[in-house]
Amino acid sequence: MVDLEKREKQLARRRISNRAYRYKSRFGISYEDYIDMSYERRNLCDICRIDASTTQRGKLSIDHDHESGRIKGLLCQECNTGLGLMKESIKNLFVALFYTIRFRIKSKCLDLGQRFYSQVAAIFSVLSVDYWRTARRQRQTSRN
Secondary structure: OHHHHHHHHHHHHHHHHHHHHHHHHHHOOOHHHHHHHHHHOOOEOOOOOOEHHHOOOOOOEEEEOOOOOOEEEEEOHHHHHHHHHOOOOHHHHHHHHHHHHHHHHHOOOOOOOHHHHHHHHHHHHHHHHHHHHHHHHHHHHHHO
16 A cells, blocks of 8 residues: 555656646746646636636646747647637637637527617728638639
8 A cells, every 4th residue: 555655646646747748848938837827827728718727638738839939828639629620720729719609699699789789890991801812713713
């Protein structure tokens, strides 16, 4: 029984050691820096505000800019994966937002009023007019 407890403690120390090495080599911060960052955020995801201790992994992921390597914040696994799947593209995120809002308004699940819908549409059109033009052209060429 004592050996099992000792083994569990060794595994826990090894996990922390591995994590500390990964943080230092990938992001240039110490494990203590990560703990401080997490404490400053009260262990909440920067996007959805879920408490990391209630998630499956029990910790927050370090979100970083892949071009510069700079740390952007701490995210739960779901939010970090979602951003990655959207390729961290502002255009893709707005398209997804607009798509969701449009569906909810059409299905009467969300009644934000015409003014809000118009504002969202205006912002969206400024950011991604080319997206809709390209999509329309692709639909037209696929029909021919």
